[in-house]
Each structure stands twice: as C-alpha cells, then as structure tokens.
Amino acid sequence: MLSRRSLLLACPPALAACARGADATPSRASASASAPSAAPAPPPAPSASAELPADLVATRLLPFGGRQAAVVVAPTWTGADRLPLLVALHGLGESKKGVEGGAWGWPRDYALTLAMARLRQPPLTAADFQGIYDARRIERINASLAERPFRGLLVACPFTPDLLREKTLDNAGPFASFVVRELLPAVRGAFPAALGTRAATGIDGVSLGGRVALLVGLLHPDTFGAIGSLQAALQVTEARPLARRVLTAREKAGDFRLRLLTSEKDFYRGEILAFHRELERLQQVHEHVVVPGPHDYPFNRGPGAIEMLLWHDRVLRGEPG
Numbered sequence: 611m612l613s614r615r616s617l618l619l620a621c622p623p624a625l626a627a628c629a630r631g632a633d634a635t636p637s638r639a640s641a642s643a644s645a646p647s648a649a650p651a652p653p654p655a656p657s658a659s660a661e662l663p664a665d666l667v668a669t670r671l672l673p674f675g676g677r678q679a680a681v682v683v684a685p686t687w688t689g690a691d692r693l694p695l696l697v698a699l700h701g702l703g704e705s706k707k708g709v710e711g712g713a714w715g716w717p718r719d720y721a722l723t724l725a726m727a728r729l730r731q732p733p734l735t736a737a738d739f740q741g742i743y744d745a746r747r748i749e750r751i752n753a754s755l756a757e758r759p760f761r762g763l764l765v766a767c768p769f770t771p772d773l774l775r776e777k778t779l780d781n782a783g784p785f786a787s788f789v790v791r792e793l794l795p796a797v798r799g800a801f802p803a804a805l806g807t808r809a810a811t812g813i814d815g816v817s818l819g820g821r822v823a824l825l826v827g828l829l830h831p832d833t834f835g836a837i838g839s840l841q842a843a844l845q846v847t848e849a850r851p852l853a854r855r856v857l858t859a860r861e862k863a864g865d866f867r868l869r870l871l872t873s874e875k876d877f878y879r880g881e882i883l884a885f886h887r888e889l890e891r892l893q894q895v896h897e898h899v900v901v902p903g904p905h906d907y908p909f910n911r912g913p914g915a916i917e918m919l920l921w922h923d924r925v926l927r928g929e930p931g
Contacts, residue, residue, distance in 0.1 A: 666727040669717050671710070672766075672796055678788060679713040679769050682797055683722055685730060685762035694926030695764045695797060695804045697789060698722070698918065699815030699822050701910070702843075705772040712769040716915075719907070720816070722765065725915035729760035729923075740912030742903040751920070760923050764804050766797045770819050779848060779855075782825035789813075790830050807835070812867075812922045814838035816914055817878070817905065824852065827866075831859035836867040836925045840914050841905050844881040853888035860894070867925045868896040871917060873903040897931065 672680045684693075700715030707715070716722040728738050733752040736743065768789065773781050794811070798804045805811070813834050815823035820842030827837030844852070856868065868889075872882040879900070886898040901917065903909045921931045 666730055667723045669723060670800070671713065672793075672800065673710075674788075674792060674796070677709070678792070679709045680793055680797070681713045681717050681767045682801065683717050683726060683765040683767065684801065684803075685726060691761065692803050692805050693762055693764050694810040694812065694922065695766065695794070696811075696918075696922045696926070697766050697768065697793065697813040697823075697826075699770040699813070699819030699826075700767065701815075701817040701819055702772060702774060705770055705818065709769045713767055715770075716765070716767040719910075720915055721911040722767070722915050722919070725911075725919055726762075726765075729755070729916065729919055730762070732756070732760075734916070738912060738916065740908040742909060742912050744902060747902065751916070754920075758924065758929070760920060761927070763919065763923055763926070764797065764801055765919075766793055768793055770815065770822055772818065773822055773825075774818055774843060777845065779825060779851060782822055782829060785822065786826040786829045789826055790833050794833070808833060809835040809928060810926045812836035812838065812926050814840065814918050814922065815842075816840040816910055816918075817843050828852075828855045828859045831863035831866055834866060836869075836922060838867075838869045838871070838918065838921060839882075840871050840918060841873060841876045841878055841909075842870065842882060842885075843878055844885055846881050846884045849881070849884035849888045852885055853892050853894065856889060856894050856896075857892050865895075867931070868894070869899065869921060869931065870896065871899040871901065873901050873905065873909060873913070875904040877905050 666686060668684055668686055670682045670684070672682060698716045700712060700720070704712040704715030704719060725738070728734055732755040734748060734755070736748060739748060771785055773785070798806055811834055813823045813827045814820070817840070820839030821844060824837060824839050824842060827834045860866070870882050870886055872879045886896070889896050901913055903913050925931050
C-alpha cells in the first residue's frame with residue numbers, strides 16, 4: 611500500500627497555571643547528514659500570560675529523584691471523558707538546559723500550553739502559527755476543528771538526553787526503559803483521567819526529539835498506538851534500517867499509526883523523504899506530511915505544537931488524523 615498524509619481531569623490545586631513558548635536543534639551549515647553539535651540561543655518566547663486563561667490549561671512537574679523530570683500539560687477538565695496520553699520530546703537545545711530546564715522545553719520554550727488553549731477556543735489565526743502557515747492551510751485546520759473539536763490530551767514532556775552525539779540507532783534503550791517503566795506509570799498514577807491502553811498512548815517529538823520518539827516507539831511498539839515525529843533528526847544512511855524496524859515492530863505488536871512531518875525549509879527534509887520512500891518500498895502504511903515553514907523555534911511554537919496536538923487528539927481516539 612502506498613503511504614499517504616494519511617479529564618475527567620479534576621486538576622489538583624497544586625497544578626500551576628502555565629507558561630510560554632521555543633526549539634532547539636540548529637540548522638546545518640551544509641546538506642550533510644551529520645547532526646549539529648551546538649544550538650544557537652532561541653529568540654525570546656512570546657508571552658502567553660495575557661492570552662492564556664488559567665482555567666484552560668495547567669502544568670505539573672514530576673521529579674524522579676533528581677536524575678529525571680517531566681512536566682505534564684493538561685487541559686483542566688470537568689467532563690466525564692478520560693484522556694489519551696502523549697509523550698512529547700524536545701529538541702537538542704533543551705537537552706543542554708539541565709533536567710528540569712529541559713523538561714519545561716515543550717510547555718514553555720515551545721508554547722505548548724498556549725497551543726492547547728487555542729485549540730480549545732478556535733478559530734485559529736495566523737498569529738497562532740507564528741505567521742508561518744498560508745491562509746488556505748489555516749482555513750482547512752479551522753474547518754476540521756469546526757467538524758471535530760479538539761477534546762484534549764494529557765501531554766508528558768520529559769527531559770530528553772542528547773542521543774545525537776553517537777551516530778547510532780541503538781542508544782535509546784535506557785531512555786526508552788525510563789519512559790515505559792517509570793514515566794507512563796507515574797503520569798497515570800498522578801492523573802487518574804489518563805487512559806491506560808496502548809491505543810490511547812502516543813509518542814512524538816521535534817528534531818532530536820523526533821528521532822528519539824521514533825527509536826523509543828519502535829523499541830516498545832506494544833506500548834504506543836501512535837508514533838509521530840516533527841522534523842526528525844535523521845541521516846540518509848539510517849532510512850533503510852529504520853524502515854526495517856517499523857516492519858519488525860508491526861510484526862511483533864500489531865499495527866500502529868505512524869507519521870513523519872517535515873517542512874519545506876526543514877534541513878532534515880531530504881533524510882525524512884528517504885525514510886518515507888523506504889517505508890513505501892516495504893509497503894508500510896504511514897503519513898508523510900510536508901508543511902510550510904523552517905526548522906526553528908517559531909515553527910515549534912506555532913505549526914509544530916498545533917500539528918502534534920491535533921493529530922494525536924484524533925488518532926489516539928481511533929479517528930482519522
């Protein structure tokens with residue numbers, strides 16, 4: 611088959627109303643597949659304090675004995691519905707900010723909290739996309755939201771280690787074990803609204819985080835019903851072995867949703883295209899999406915956060931993305 615683009619949360623009083631938005635994998639100086647080793651300072655994050663009602667989204671830091679941390683972003687919820695759970699992994703720059711600083715990458719540096727609040731109060735505007743998307747795409751997303759409103763996710767945002775230092779697909783095991791054996795149980799224990807099924811559990815990330823999300827998800831396909839990536843930091847030489855891992859993971863655990871999102875000016879676009887073509891060759895169903903935009907902080911704060919939240923809000927409920 612050809613691929614295609616194809617809480618009940620009574621938030622505890624301890625949850626603090628949340629913050630703001632930025633990314634971190636720098637652009638390459640050449641078309642080389644080598645991952646960058648340093649990240650430029652991000653531009654200032656837009657202030658969400660005046661725009662983000664405290665009763666729409668809340669955050670909570672979960673420490674793990676000082677060696678790990680995660681921030682859970684949650685819509686404040688009064689209904690009876692339980693919520694899917696998404697693990698969202700940050701980019702390279704945030705891995706250099708320390709355990710707690712990195713854990714706040716998606717909620718603050720990339721404005722995930724603001725994106726979640728805006729998705730709950732459409733229509734979205736060009737400002738929500740940092741001025742990156744064209745009017746037609748924004749219109750399509752708003753039409754989609756009018757037909758199927760955003761219902762909400764629990765999003766666990768752990769500190770993500772720099773796994774780009776070693777040019778290998780085989781160094782994600784310890785982090786994957788932390789996600790599956792410690793992070794997910796801790797989030798479900800702290801938030802009883804979290805659904806505990808494979809079908810309602812997803813993983814995604816941007817740049818470094820997109821790469822790691824693929825590696826973790828394919829190591830534990832029995833845990834995740836959806837694996838996504840935004841501008842994943844891949845190398846062309848990894849396309850074939852990574853596609854074989856998708857095939858093996860499905861043979862082991864059954865089908866799961868898979869999406870590779872890149873952008874027109876993403877400097878990993880060619881590598882992601884190579885992975886997409888290998889998946890097609892192996893007849894592995896997935897979505898390969900190319901959207902407007904660069905590989906930078908504004909993309910994460912606008913299109914990246916919105917696209918990730920909206921896709922998982924739907925596919926983790928068994929719906930079309």
